[in-house]
Amino acid sequence: MRLIMVVGSMLLVGILLYSSMQQTRDKYEVCVNFKGMVHCATASGATPDAAIRSAQDIDCSMLANGRDETMVCVGSPPASTREIK
DSSP: OEEEEEEHHHHHHHHHHHHHHHHTTTEEEEEEEEETTEEEEEESSSSSHHHHHHHOOOOHHHOOOOHHHHHHHHHHHOSHHHHHH
């Protein structure tokens, strides 16, 4: 019974480590130009789209004032996108 618990615990830790590594597989730097101001942020994600979206959300939270401006900022395309290896 003890062996089963040890093996099960090791398996659970392995699965958690693997899934954590997959969530941060792709890393991007994204620069957003909004109302004449530029901000660049770096973010990681499971996919390139998720990483880019996360970095753009960070940029827009720094540049926009209020919910309406944030929605406009997030809806606009980034000024630049660069993959970080």
